[in-house]
Amino acid sequence: MAKYILKRVLWLIVIVLAVSVVIFSLMFIIDGDPARSILSVNASQEDIDALRDKLGLNDPYWVQLVRFLKQTFLEFDIGTSYRTRKPVLTEIFERIGYTLTIASVSTFVATVLGIYLGVVAATNQYSWKDNTAIFLSLFCVSMPEFWFALMLVSIFALQLGWLPPLGIDSWKSYILPCISCLVGGTANIARQTRSSMLGEIRQDYITTAKAKGQTKEKIITRHALKNSLIPVITVIGSLFGTQLGGSVVVEQIFSIPGVGSYMMTAIGFRDYPAVRGGVLVIAICFSAVILLIDIVYVLVDPRFSERYNNQ
Protein backbone atom coordinates (compact mmCIF):
# COMPACT_ATOMS: atom_id res chain seq x y z
CA MET A 1 0.00 0.00 0.00
CA ALA A 2 2.74 2.43 1.04
CA LYS A 3 4.65 1.43 -2.06
CA TYR A 4 1.64 2.19 -4.23
CA ILE A 5 1.17 5.63 -2.68
CA LEU A 6 4.86 6.46 -2.97
CA LYS A 7 4.86 5.44 -6.61
CA ARG A 8 1.85 7.58 -7.31
CA VAL A 9 3.28 10.63 -5.51
CA LEU A 10 6.53 10.35 -7.49
CA TRP A 11 4.49 10.10 -10.69
CA LEU A 12 2.54 13.19 -9.64
CA ILE A 13 5.80 15.15 -9.52
CA VAL A 14 6.69 13.99 -13.03
CA ILE A 15 3.24 15.03 -14.24
CA VAL A 16 3.56 18.49 -12.75
CA LEU A 17 6.94 18.90 -14.47
CA ALA A 18 5.53 17.76 -17.79
CA VAL A 19 2.47 19.98 -17.46
CA SER A 20 4.77 22.95 -16.89
CA VAL A 21 6.63 22.16 -20.10
CA VAL A 22 3.35 21.82 -22.03
CA ILE A 23 1.96 25.08 -20.65
CA PHE A 24 5.22 26.90 -21.25
CA SER A 25 5.29 25.74 -24.86
CA LEU A 26 1.67 26.75 -25.44
CA MET A 27 2.36 30.19 -24.04
CA PHE A 28 5.40 30.36 -26.29
CA ILE A 29 3.38 29.89 -29.48
CA ILE A 30 0.53 32.13 -28.36
CA ASP A 31 -0.07 35.05 -30.65
CA GLY A 32 0.55 38.51 -29.23
CA ASP A 33 3.18 40.42 -27.39
CA PRO A 34 3.12 40.98 -23.62
CA ALA A 35 5.48 43.92 -24.00
CA ARG A 36 2.90 45.64 -26.17
CA SER A 37 0.19 44.94 -23.59
CA ILE A 38 2.31 46.31 -20.74
CA LEU A 39 3.31 49.46 -22.58
CA SER A 40 0.62 51.60 -24.12
CA VAL A 41 -0.56 51.08 -27.70
CA ASN A 42 1.52 53.90 -29.10
CA ALA A 43 4.80 52.86 -27.48
CA SER A 44 7.81 53.05 -29.78
CA GLN A 45 9.37 49.90 -31.22
CA GLU A 46 12.62 50.61 -29.27
CA ASP A 47 10.78 50.67 -25.96
CA ILE A 48 9.04 47.42 -26.79
CA ASP A 49 12.28 45.73 -27.79
CA ALA A 50 13.98 46.98 -24.63
CA LEU A 51 11.20 45.62 -22.46
CA ARG A 52 11.20 42.30 -24.32
CA ASP A 53 14.93 42.05 -23.61
CA LYS A 54 14.38 42.85 -19.95
CA LEU A 55 11.68 40.19 -19.63
CA GLY A 56 13.90 37.71 -21.47
CA LEU A 57 11.32 37.24 -24.20
CA ASN A 58 13.90 37.52 -26.99
CA ASP A 59 15.85 34.47 -25.82
CA PRO A 60 15.46 31.22 -27.74
CA TYR A 61 12.85 28.67 -26.64
CA TRP A 62 15.21 26.36 -24.81
CA VAL A 63 16.87 29.11 -22.80
CA GLN A 64 13.50 30.46 -21.70
CA LEU A 65 12.17 26.99 -20.90
CA VAL A 66 15.14 26.01 -18.76
CA ARG A 67 15.04 29.34 -16.95
CA PHE A 68 11.32 28.91 -16.27
CA LEU A 69 11.70 25.34 -14.98
CA LYS A 70 14.68 26.28 -12.82
CA GLN A 71 12.80 29.20 -11.31
CA THR A 72 9.63 27.25 -10.73
CA PHE A 73 10.98 24.03 -9.31
CA LEU A 74 14.25 25.04 -7.64
CA GLU A 75 13.35 28.47 -6.34
CA PHE A 76 9.58 27.85 -6.12
CA ASP A 77 8.88 31.13 -7.85
CA ILE A 78 6.45 31.17 -10.78
CA GLY A 79 7.47 34.73 -11.62
CA THR A 80 5.97 38.18 -11.43
CA SER A 81 2.75 39.05 -13.19
CA TYR A 82 3.30 41.41 -16.11
CA ARG A 83 -0.01 43.07 -15.43
CA THR A 84 -0.06 43.66 -11.69
CA ARG A 85 3.72 43.49 -11.06
CA LYS A 86 3.09 41.25 -8.06
CA PRO A 87 4.47 37.72 -7.54
CA VAL A 88 2.09 35.27 -9.23
CA LEU A 89 2.28 32.82 -6.36
CA THR A 90 1.09 35.39 -3.80
CA GLU A 91 -1.74 36.45 -6.08
CA ILE A 92 -2.82 32.88 -6.65
CA PHE A 93 -2.76 32.09 -2.93
CA GLU A 94 -5.05 35.05 -2.33
CA ARG A 95 -7.49 33.71 -4.92
CA ILE A 96 -7.29 29.93 -4.74
CA GLY A 97 -9.62 29.86 -1.72
CA TYR A 98 -12.61 31.03 -3.73
CA THR A 99 -12.00 28.58 -6.56
CA LEU A 100 -11.41 25.60 -4.28
CA THR A 101 -14.42 26.45 -2.11
CA ILE A 102 -16.75 26.52 -5.11
CA ALA A 103 -15.22 23.39 -6.64
CA SER A 104 -15.24 21.35 -3.42
CA VAL A 105 -18.67 22.43 -2.19
CA SER A 106 -20.24 21.71 -5.55
CA THR A 107 -18.41 18.38 -5.90
CA PHE A 108 -19.50 17.36 -2.41
CA VAL A 109 -23.14 18.35 -2.80
CA ALA A 110 -23.27 16.86 -6.30
CA THR A 111 -21.90 13.56 -4.99
CA VAL A 112 -24.30 13.24 -2.07
CA LEU A 113 -27.33 14.41 -4.00
CA GLY A 114 -26.40 12.43 -7.11
CA ILE A 115 -25.90 9.17 -5.22
CA TYR A 116 -29.21 9.65 -3.41
CA LEU A 117 -31.12 10.34 -6.62
CA GLY A 118 -29.39 7.47 -8.40
CA VAL A 119 -30.31 5.01 -5.66
CA VAL A 120 -33.92 6.20 -5.56
CA ALA A 121 -34.15 5.88 -9.33
CA ALA A 122 -32.57 2.42 -9.46
CA THR A 123 -34.58 0.94 -6.62
CA ASN A 124 -37.82 2.19 -8.15
CA GLN A 125 -36.98 1.32 -11.74
CA TYR A 126 -39.64 2.37 -14.27
CA SER A 127 -41.70 4.18 -11.60
CA TRP A 128 -42.49 7.88 -11.79
CA LYS A 129 -39.58 8.58 -9.45
CA ASP A 130 -37.19 6.83 -11.80
CA ASN A 131 -38.60 8.56 -14.87
CA THR A 132 -38.46 12.01 -13.28
CA ALA A 133 -34.91 11.41 -12.07
CA ILE A 134 -33.75 10.21 -15.48
CA PHE A 135 -35.44 13.01 -17.32
CA LEU A 136 -34.27 15.73 -14.94
CA SER A 137 -30.72 14.46 -15.02
CA LEU A 138 -30.77 14.34 -18.81
CA PHE A 139 -31.89 17.95 -18.84
CA CYS A 140 -29.22 18.95 -16.38
CA VAL A 141 -26.30 17.33 -18.25
CA SER A 142 -27.52 18.97 -21.44
CA MET A 143 -27.64 22.47 -20.02
CA PRO A 144 -24.76 24.87 -20.62
CA GLU A 145 -23.39 25.76 -17.22
CA PHE A 146 -22.82 29.40 -18.11
CA TRP A 147 -26.36 29.77 -19.43
CA PHE A 148 -27.83 28.23 -16.30
CA ALA A 149 -25.70 30.59 -14.23
CA LEU A 150 -26.96 33.58 -16.22
CA MET A 151 -30.56 32.42 -15.82
CA LEU A 152 -30.07 32.03 -12.06
CA VAL A 153 -28.62 35.53 -11.82
CA SER A 154 -31.42 36.93 -13.91
CA ILE A 155 -34.15 35.31 -11.78
CA PHE A 156 -32.83 35.16 -8.21
CA ALA A 157 -30.55 38.17 -8.19
CA LEU A 158 -31.97 40.68 -10.66
CA GLN A 159 -35.72 39.93 -10.64
CA LEU A 160 -36.31 38.68 -7.12
CA GLY A 161 -33.31 40.29 -5.46
CA TRP A 162 -32.85 37.41 -3.01
CA LEU A 163 -29.16 36.85 -3.61
CA PRO A 164 -26.26 39.05 -4.66
CA PRO A 165 -25.57 38.92 -8.44
CA LEU A 166 -21.85 39.69 -8.30
CA GLY A 167 -18.75 39.35 -6.17
CA ILE A 168 -18.19 37.60 -2.88
CA ASP A 169 -19.39 39.38 0.26
CA SER A 170 -20.79 36.67 2.48
CA TRP A 171 -21.70 33.00 2.35
CA LYS A 172 -24.80 34.02 0.42
CA SER A 173 -22.63 34.97 -2.52
CA TYR A 174 -21.53 31.36 -2.85
CA ILE A 175 -25.04 29.97 -3.29
CA LEU A 176 -25.66 30.83 -6.95
CA PRO A 177 -22.14 29.98 -8.20
CA CYS A 178 -22.21 26.62 -6.39
CA ILE A 179 -25.68 25.76 -7.67
CA SER A 180 -24.74 26.56 -11.24
CA CYS A 181 -21.62 24.41 -10.90
CA LEU A 182 -23.23 21.42 -9.27
CA VAL A 183 -26.28 20.70 -11.41
CA GLY A 184 -24.40 18.98 -14.21
CA GLY A 185 -22.28 17.00 -11.76
CA THR A 186 -25.29 15.86 -9.75
CA ALA A 187 -26.92 14.60 -12.91
CA ASN A 188 -23.77 12.76 -13.97
CA ILE A 189 -23.33 11.05 -10.61
CA ALA A 190 -27.03 10.16 -10.50
CA ARG A 191 -26.86 8.53 -13.93
CA GLN A 192 -23.71 6.65 -13.02
CA THR A 193 -25.08 5.48 -9.66
CA ARG A 194 -28.34 4.38 -11.22
CA SER A 195 -26.73 2.26 -13.90
CA SER A 196 -24.19 0.63 -11.60
CA MET A 197 -26.87 0.07 -8.96
CA LEU A 198 -29.10 -1.61 -11.55
CA GLY A 199 -26.18 -3.86 -12.42
CA GLU A 200 -25.66 -4.85 -8.78
CA ILE A 201 -29.32 -5.39 -7.95
CA ARG A 202 -29.46 -8.33 -10.36
CA GLN A 203 -26.49 -10.11 -8.79
CA ASP A 204 -26.95 -13.39 -6.97
CA TYR A 205 -25.89 -12.08 -3.59
CA ILE A 206 -28.89 -9.76 -3.57
CA THR A 207 -31.19 -12.72 -4.16
CA THR A 208 -29.43 -14.48 -1.29
CA ALA A 209 -29.94 -11.47 0.98
CA LYS A 210 -33.60 -11.34 0.00
CA ALA A 211 -33.96 -15.06 0.59
CA LYS A 212 -32.65 -14.84 4.12
CA GLY A 213 -35.30 -12.20 4.83
CA GLN A 214 -33.13 -9.10 4.99
CA THR A 215 -35.09 -5.83 4.88
CA LYS A 216 -35.08 -3.84 1.66
CA GLU A 217 -33.30 -0.87 3.26
CA LYS A 218 -30.47 -3.01 4.52
CA ILE A 219 -30.09 -4.82 1.22
CA ILE A 220 -29.72 -1.48 -0.49
CA THR A 221 -27.39 0.24 1.94
CA ARG A 222 -25.28 -2.69 3.13
CA HIS A 223 -25.03 -4.77 -0.02
CA ALA A 224 -25.96 -3.12 -3.28
CA LEU A 225 -24.87 0.46 -2.61
CA LYS A 226 -21.50 -0.54 -1.20
CA ASN A 227 -20.61 -2.41 -4.36
CA SER A 228 -22.13 -0.01 -6.82
CA LEU A 229 -20.29 2.94 -5.32
CA ILE A 230 -16.93 1.65 -6.53
CA PRO A 231 -17.35 2.80 -10.14
CA VAL A 232 -18.97 6.00 -8.86
CA ILE A 233 -15.89 6.89 -6.79
CA THR A 234 -13.76 7.12 -9.92
CA VAL A 235 -16.25 9.57 -11.41
CA ILE A 236 -15.94 11.89 -8.40
CA GLY A 237 -12.30 12.66 -9.25
CA SER A 238 -13.05 13.75 -12.78
CA LEU A 239 -16.10 15.59 -11.47
CA PHE A 240 -13.80 17.70 -9.32
CA GLY A 241 -11.80 18.49 -12.46
CA THR A 242 -14.97 19.46 -14.29
CA GLN A 243 -15.90 21.75 -11.42
CA LEU A 244 -12.45 23.36 -11.47
CA GLY A 245 -12.87 23.99 -15.19
CA GLY A 246 -16.44 25.15 -14.68
CA SER A 247 -15.33 27.56 -11.98
CA VAL A 248 -13.39 29.43 -14.68
CA VAL A 249 -16.68 30.17 -16.42
CA VAL A 250 -18.70 30.73 -13.28
CA GLU A 251 -16.09 33.09 -11.82
CA GLN A 252 -16.30 35.13 -14.99
CA ILE A 253 -20.07 35.40 -14.72
CA PHE A 254 -20.24 36.21 -11.00
CA SER A 255 -17.07 38.35 -10.99
CA ILE A 256 -15.50 36.18 -8.34
CA PRO A 257 -11.80 36.96 -7.82
CA GLY A 258 -10.69 33.32 -8.06
CA VAL A 259 -7.92 31.61 -10.01
CA GLY A 260 -10.18 31.07 -13.02
CA SER A 261 -11.01 34.72 -13.60
CA TYR A 262 -7.37 35.58 -12.85
CA MET A 263 -6.31 33.21 -15.62
CA MET A 264 -8.85 34.51 -18.13
CA THR A 265 -7.76 38.11 -17.55
CA ALA A 266 -4.15 37.00 -17.85
CA ILE A 267 -4.84 35.27 -21.18
CA GLY A 268 -6.34 38.46 -22.57
CA PHE A 269 -3.32 40.44 -21.44
CA ARG A 270 -0.73 37.89 -22.62
CA ASP A 271 0.44 37.74 -19.01
CA TYR A 272 2.44 34.50 -19.42
CA PRO A 273 3.61 34.01 -15.81
CA ALA A 274 0.08 34.42 -14.49
CA VAL A 275 -1.42 31.97 -17.02
CA ARG A 276 1.29 29.40 -16.33
CA GLY A 277 0.81 29.80 -12.60
CA GLY A 278 -2.95 29.47 -12.82
CA VAL A 279 -2.91 26.36 -14.99
CA LEU A 280 -0.15 24.79 -12.94
CA VAL A 281 -2.01 25.30 -9.66
CA ILE A 282 -5.25 23.97 -11.15
CA ALA A 283 -3.42 20.93 -12.54
CA ILE A 284 -1.75 20.26 -9.17
CA CYS A 285 -5.06 20.50 -7.28
CA PHE A 286 -6.77 18.26 -9.82
CA SER A 287 -4.01 15.63 -9.80
CA ALA A 288 -3.87 15.67 -6.01
CA VAL A 289 -7.61 15.01 -5.79
CA ILE A 290 -7.39 12.23 -8.38
CA LEU A 291 -4.54 10.68 -6.37
CA LEU A 292 -6.55 10.93 -3.17
CA ILE A 293 -9.54 9.30 -4.81
CA ASP A 294 -7.42 6.50 -6.23
CA ILE A 295 -6.09 5.81 -2.75
CA VAL A 296 -9.64 5.77 -1.36
CA TYR A 297 -10.52 3.42 -4.21
CA VAL A 298 -7.80 1.00 -3.19
CA LEU A 299 -8.88 1.19 0.43
CA VAL A 300 -12.54 0.61 -0.41
CA ASP A 301 -12.20 -2.16 -2.97
CA PRO A 302 -10.70 -5.26 -1.33
CA ARG A 303 -10.25 -6.87 -4.76
CA PHE A 304 -7.80 -4.19 -5.76
CA SER A 305 -5.64 -4.19 -2.63
CA GLU A 306 -5.57 -7.97 -2.74
CA ARG A 307 -4.17 -7.87 -6.26
CA TYR A 308 -1.66 -5.18 -5.37
CA ASN A 309 -0.36 -6.93 -2.27
CA ASN A 310 0.16 -10.13 -4.19
CA GLN A 311 2.44 -8.52 -6.72
Added chain:
Amino acid sequence: MKTSIGNRRKKTNFSEILRRLSKNKLAMIGLVVIICLFLMAIFANLIIPYDYSKQDYSAVLQKPSREHLFGTDELGRDVFSRVVYGTRYSLRMGLLTVAVAAVLGTLLGSFAGFYGGAVDNILMRILDIFQSIPILVFAIILAAALGPGLNNAIIAMGVSTMPLYARLIRASIMQEEGNEYVEAAKAINASDMRILFRHVLPNAISPMIIHITMSIGYSILVASTLSFLGLGAQPPTPEWGAILSEGRNHMRDHGYLLFYPGMMIMISVLSFNLLGDGLRDALDPRLKGN
Protein backbone atom coordinates in the same frame (compact mmCIF):
# COMPACT_ATOMS: atom_id res chain seq x y z
CA MET B 1 -19.85 -17.88 -50.40
CA LYS B 2 -17.87 -16.71 -47.45
CA THR B 3 -18.60 -13.06 -48.06
CA SER B 4 -22.31 -13.61 -48.50
CA ILE B 5 -22.53 -15.27 -45.10
CA GLY B 6 -20.47 -12.49 -43.61
CA ASN B 7 -22.74 -9.88 -45.12
CA ARG B 8 -25.91 -11.56 -43.95
CA ARG B 9 -24.68 -11.83 -40.38
CA LYS B 10 -23.72 -8.21 -40.35
CA LYS B 11 -27.04 -7.09 -41.75
CA THR B 12 -29.22 -9.02 -39.33
CA ASN B 13 -27.14 -7.77 -36.45
CA PHE B 14 -27.48 -4.22 -37.63
CA SER B 15 -31.21 -4.41 -38.24
CA GLU B 16 -31.64 -5.96 -34.80
CA ILE B 17 -29.91 -2.95 -33.27
CA LEU B 18 -32.06 -0.62 -35.36
CA ARG B 19 -35.18 -2.46 -34.28
CA ARG B 20 -34.27 -2.10 -30.63
CA LEU B 21 -33.40 1.54 -31.16
CA SER B 22 -36.66 2.32 -32.93
CA LYS B 23 -38.61 0.92 -29.98
CA ASN B 24 -36.98 3.47 -27.68
CA LYS B 25 -39.32 6.47 -27.73
CA LEU B 26 -36.94 8.95 -26.17
CA ALA B 27 -34.17 8.04 -28.60
CA MET B 28 -36.57 8.46 -31.50
CA ILE B 29 -37.62 11.90 -30.23
CA GLY B 30 -33.94 12.77 -30.06
CA LEU B 31 -33.39 11.52 -33.59
CA VAL B 32 -36.33 13.50 -34.96
CA VAL B 33 -35.12 16.70 -33.29
CA ILE B 34 -31.60 16.11 -34.63
CA ILE B 35 -32.97 15.68 -38.15
CA CYS B 36 -34.96 18.90 -37.71
CA LEU B 37 -31.81 20.68 -36.54
CA PHE B 38 -29.91 19.49 -39.60
CA LEU B 39 -32.73 20.61 -41.90
CA MET B 40 -32.74 23.94 -40.12
CA ALA B 41 -29.00 24.28 -40.66
CA ILE B 42 -29.21 23.33 -44.33
CA PHE B 43 -32.21 25.51 -45.16
CA ALA B 44 -31.32 28.33 -42.77
CA ASN B 45 -31.30 30.81 -45.62
CA LEU B 46 -34.88 29.97 -46.54
CA ILE B 47 -36.19 29.99 -42.98
CA ILE B 48 -34.79 33.22 -41.66
CA PRO B 49 -37.05 36.24 -42.20
CA TYR B 50 -34.17 38.75 -41.94
CA ASP B 51 -30.47 38.72 -42.77
CA TYR B 52 -28.76 37.52 -39.58
CA SER B 53 -26.25 40.36 -39.69
CA LYS B 54 -28.55 43.16 -40.86
CA GLN B 55 -28.55 45.99 -38.35
CA ASP B 56 -31.67 48.08 -37.90
CA TYR B 57 -31.23 50.99 -35.54
CA SER B 58 -34.92 51.83 -35.62
CA ALA B 59 -35.70 48.50 -33.96
CA VAL B 60 -33.15 48.08 -31.19
CA LEU B 61 -33.74 45.77 -28.21
CA GLN B 62 -37.35 44.99 -29.03
CA LYS B 63 -39.23 42.42 -27.04
CA PRO B 64 -40.38 39.27 -28.88
CA SER B 65 -43.24 40.16 -31.23
CA ARG B 66 -44.90 38.97 -34.42
CA GLU B 67 -42.27 40.67 -36.58
CA HIS B 68 -39.35 39.53 -34.44
CA LEU B 69 -40.21 36.17 -32.87
CA PHE B 70 -37.25 36.21 -30.45
CA GLY B 71 -36.91 40.00 -30.29
CA THR B 72 -33.99 42.09 -31.52
CA ASP B 73 -30.56 42.70 -30.01
CA GLU B 74 -28.67 45.90 -29.23
CA LEU B 75 -27.84 46.42 -32.92
CA GLY B 76 -31.42 45.78 -34.03
CA ARG B 77 -30.58 42.37 -35.48
CA ASP B 78 -33.35 39.80 -35.51
CA VAL B 79 -32.51 37.23 -32.81
CA PHE B 80 -34.66 34.52 -34.38
CA SER B 81 -32.69 34.74 -37.62
CA ARG B 82 -29.43 34.71 -35.73
CA VAL B 83 -30.40 31.72 -33.63
CA VAL B 84 -31.63 29.73 -36.66
CA TYR B 85 -28.55 30.58 -38.68
CA GLY B 86 -26.39 29.77 -35.66
CA THR B 87 -27.48 26.13 -35.93
CA ARG B 88 -24.95 25.83 -38.76
CA TYR B 89 -22.05 26.96 -36.63
CA SER B 90 -22.98 25.09 -33.48
CA LEU B 91 -23.63 21.79 -35.26
CA ARG B 92 -20.47 22.19 -37.29
CA MET B 93 -18.40 22.84 -34.19
CA GLY B 94 -19.92 19.89 -32.37
CA LEU B 95 -19.50 17.42 -35.22
CA LEU B 96 -16.04 18.48 -36.32
CA THR B 97 -14.73 18.47 -32.76
CA VAL B 98 -15.88 14.91 -32.35
CA ALA B 99 -14.36 14.00 -35.71
CA VAL B 100 -10.98 15.46 -34.78
CA ALA B 101 -11.03 13.81 -31.37
CA ALA B 102 -12.22 10.45 -32.70
CA VAL B 103 -9.57 10.27 -35.44
CA LEU B 104 -6.71 11.32 -33.17
CA GLY B 105 -7.95 9.17 -30.30
CA THR B 106 -8.49 6.11 -32.48
CA LEU B 107 -5.00 6.35 -33.96
CA LEU B 108 -3.26 6.83 -30.62
CA GLY B 109 -5.46 4.33 -28.79
CA SER B 110 -5.12 1.61 -31.40
CA PHE B 111 -1.34 1.86 -31.54
CA ALA B 112 -1.14 1.79 -27.75
CA GLY B 113 -3.54 -1.13 -27.44
CA PHE B 114 -2.16 -3.10 -30.37
CA TYR B 115 1.55 -2.86 -29.65
CA GLY B 116 1.33 -2.79 -25.87
CA GLY B 117 4.56 -2.75 -23.85
CA ALA B 118 6.75 0.32 -24.18
CA VAL B 119 4.65 2.01 -26.90
CA ASP B 120 1.56 1.64 -24.77
CA ASN B 121 3.34 2.86 -21.67
CA ILE B 122 4.73 5.97 -23.31
CA LEU B 123 1.49 6.91 -25.09
CA MET B 124 -0.60 6.38 -21.97
CA ARG B 125 1.75 8.43 -19.82
CA ILE B 126 1.53 11.25 -22.34
CA LEU B 127 -2.26 11.05 -22.10
CA ASP B 128 -1.93 11.14 -18.30
CA ILE B 129 -0.15 14.45 -18.65
CA PHE B 130 -2.85 15.86 -20.91
CA GLN B 131 -5.57 14.64 -18.59
CA SER B 132 -4.07 16.19 -15.48
CA ILE B 133 -5.43 19.50 -16.74
CA PRO B 134 -9.25 19.72 -16.59
CA ILE B 135 -10.68 19.45 -20.13
CA LEU B 136 -12.25 22.90 -20.19
CA VAL B 137 -9.11 24.58 -18.84
CA PHE B 138 -6.97 22.77 -21.39
CA ALA B 139 -9.34 23.71 -24.21
CA ILE B 140 -9.28 27.35 -23.09
CA ILE B 141 -5.48 27.47 -23.00
CA LEU B 142 -5.12 25.67 -26.34
CA ALA B 143 -7.71 27.88 -27.99
CA ALA B 144 -5.96 30.96 -26.62
CA ALA B 145 -2.59 29.70 -27.86
CA LEU B 146 -3.91 28.95 -31.35
CA GLY B 147 -5.76 32.24 -31.45
CA PRO B 148 -9.53 32.77 -31.28
CA GLY B 149 -11.67 31.52 -34.16
CA LEU B 150 -14.00 28.70 -35.10
CA ASN B 151 -11.45 26.30 -36.55
CA ASN B 152 -8.89 26.82 -33.83
CA ALA B 153 -11.55 26.21 -31.18
CA ILE B 154 -12.46 22.96 -32.94
CA ILE B 155 -8.83 21.82 -32.90
CA ALA B 156 -8.45 22.88 -29.27
CA MET B 157 -11.54 20.98 -28.18
CA GLY B 158 -10.67 17.97 -30.30
CA VAL B 159 -7.19 17.66 -28.83
CA SER B 160 -8.33 18.17 -25.26
CA THR B 161 -11.08 15.53 -25.44
CA MET B 162 -8.98 13.10 -27.49
CA PRO B 163 -7.55 11.16 -24.47
CA LEU B 164 -11.04 9.86 -23.59
CA TYR B 165 -11.40 8.31 -27.05
CA ALA B 166 -7.86 6.93 -27.00
CA ARG B 167 -8.39 5.15 -23.69
CA LEU B 168 -11.69 3.71 -24.83
CA ILE B 169 -10.39 2.31 -28.09
CA ARG B 170 -7.23 1.03 -26.40
CA ALA B 171 -9.27 -0.95 -23.91
CA SER B 172 -11.49 -2.52 -26.54
CA ILE B 173 -8.52 -3.32 -28.81
CA MET B 174 -6.79 -5.07 -25.95
CA GLN B 175 -9.91 -7.15 -25.44
CA GLU B 176 -10.04 -8.12 -29.10
CA GLU B 177 -6.40 -9.02 -29.35
CA GLY B 178 -6.64 -12.36 -27.60
CA ASN B 179 -9.13 -13.61 -30.20
CA GLU B 180 -8.37 -16.38 -32.64
CA TYR B 181 -8.96 -14.36 -35.76
CA VAL B 182 -6.03 -12.13 -34.83
CA GLU B 183 -3.86 -15.19 -34.44
CA ALA B 184 -5.12 -16.46 -37.79
CA ALA B 185 -4.29 -13.18 -39.47
CA LYS B 186 -0.83 -13.25 -37.93
CA ALA B 187 -0.38 -16.83 -39.11
CA ILE B 188 -0.97 -15.89 -42.74
CA ASN B 189 1.66 -13.20 -42.29
CA ALA B 190 -0.62 -10.19 -42.56
CA SER B 191 1.18 -6.96 -41.77
CA ASP B 192 0.62 -5.26 -38.44
CA MET B 193 -1.17 -2.36 -40.08
CA ARG B 194 -3.48 -4.70 -41.97
CA ILE B 195 -4.34 -6.70 -38.85
CA LEU B 196 -4.93 -3.55 -36.85
CA PHE B 197 -6.99 -1.56 -39.32
CA ARG B 198 -8.71 -4.33 -41.29
CA HIS B 199 -9.39 -6.87 -38.57
CA VAL B 200 -9.07 -5.63 -35.01
CA LEU B 201 -10.31 -2.06 -35.27
CA PRO B 202 -13.65 -2.79 -37.01
CA ASN B 203 -14.44 -5.24 -34.22
CA ALA B 204 -13.39 -2.89 -31.46
CA ILE B 205 -15.19 0.17 -32.73
CA SER B 206 -18.69 -0.30 -31.30
CA PRO B 207 -18.10 1.26 -27.86
CA MET B 208 -16.64 4.16 -29.81
CA ILE B 209 -19.87 4.70 -31.73
CA ILE B 210 -21.79 5.15 -28.49
CA HIS B 211 -19.13 7.45 -27.13
CA ILE B 212 -19.17 9.53 -30.32
CA THR B 213 -22.94 10.07 -30.20
CA MET B 214 -22.78 10.98 -26.54
CA SER B 215 -19.85 13.31 -27.17
CA ILE B 216 -21.46 15.41 -29.89
CA GLY B 217 -23.74 16.93 -27.29
CA TYR B 218 -20.87 17.54 -24.92
CA SER B 219 -18.82 19.12 -27.72
CA ILE B 220 -21.65 21.52 -28.56
CA LEU B 221 -21.67 22.49 -24.88
CA VAL B 222 -17.92 23.10 -24.72
CA ALA B 223 -17.99 24.92 -28.06
CA SER B 224 -20.64 27.32 -26.85
CA THR B 225 -18.68 27.83 -23.63
CA LEU B 226 -15.52 28.72 -25.57
CA SER B 227 -17.47 31.12 -27.79
CA PHE B 228 -19.08 32.62 -24.71
CA LEU B 229 -15.62 33.27 -23.28
CA GLY B 230 -14.62 34.91 -26.55
CA LEU B 231 -12.28 32.13 -27.67
CA GLY B 232 -14.48 30.38 -30.23
CA ALA B 233 -16.72 31.94 -32.85
CA GLN B 234 -16.10 35.67 -33.08
CA PRO B 235 -18.82 38.31 -33.45
CA PRO B 236 -20.77 38.87 -35.63
CA THR B 237 -20.85 35.09 -36.24
CA PRO B 238 -24.22 33.99 -34.83
CA GLU B 239 -22.92 30.94 -32.95
CA TRP B 240 -25.18 30.34 -29.93
CA GLY B 241 -22.50 30.85 -27.31
CA ALA B 242 -21.39 34.05 -29.04
CA ILE B 243 -24.98 35.34 -29.16
CA LEU B 244 -25.27 34.68 -25.42
CA SER B 245 -22.04 36.50 -24.76
CA GLU B 246 -23.29 39.55 -26.67
CA GLY B 247 -26.68 39.48 -24.98
CA ARG B 248 -25.17 39.31 -21.52
CA ASN B 249 -24.89 43.09 -21.18
CA HIS B 250 -28.65 43.44 -21.43
CA MET B 251 -29.48 40.64 -19.05
CA ARG B 252 -31.34 42.83 -16.56
CA ASP B 253 -34.06 44.14 -18.85
CA HIS B 254 -33.87 41.91 -21.89
CA GLY B 255 -33.71 38.35 -20.61
CA TYR B 256 -35.15 36.99 -23.86
CA LEU B 257 -31.80 37.72 -25.53
CA LEU B 258 -30.33 34.99 -23.35
CA PHE B 259 -33.25 32.61 -23.08
CA TYR B 260 -33.67 31.46 -26.69
CA PRO B 261 -30.07 30.75 -27.70
CA GLY B 262 -29.59 28.88 -24.42
CA MET B 263 -32.71 26.83 -25.04
CA MET B 264 -31.42 25.92 -28.50
CA ILE B 265 -28.13 24.71 -27.03
CA MET B 266 -30.00 22.67 -24.47
CA ILE B 267 -32.45 21.15 -26.95
CA SER B 268 -29.72 20.09 -29.36
CA VAL B 269 -27.46 18.68 -26.64
CA LEU B 270 -30.41 16.90 -25.08
CA SER B 271 -31.38 15.25 -28.37
CA PHE B 272 -27.87 13.96 -28.99
CA ASN B 273 -27.77 12.63 -25.43
CA LEU B 274 -31.15 10.91 -25.84
CA LEU B 275 -30.01 9.28 -29.06
CA GLY B 276 -26.70 8.31 -27.46
CA ASP B 277 -28.44 6.74 -24.47
CA GLY B 278 -30.80 4.85 -26.78
CA LEU B 279 -27.91 3.64 -28.91
CA ARG B 280 -26.07 2.42 -25.84
CA ASP B 281 -29.08 0.46 -24.66
CA ALA B 282 -29.61 -0.95 -28.16
CA LEU B 283 -26.01 -2.07 -28.51
CA ASP B 284 -25.77 -3.36 -24.96
CA PRO B 285 -29.10 -4.99 -24.13
CA ARG B 286 -27.76 -6.40 -20.85
CA LEU B 287 -28.49 -3.09 -19.16
CA LYS B 288 -32.11 -3.10 -20.21
CA GLY B 289 -35.04 -4.96 -18.72
CA ASN B 290 -35.10 -7.34 -15.81
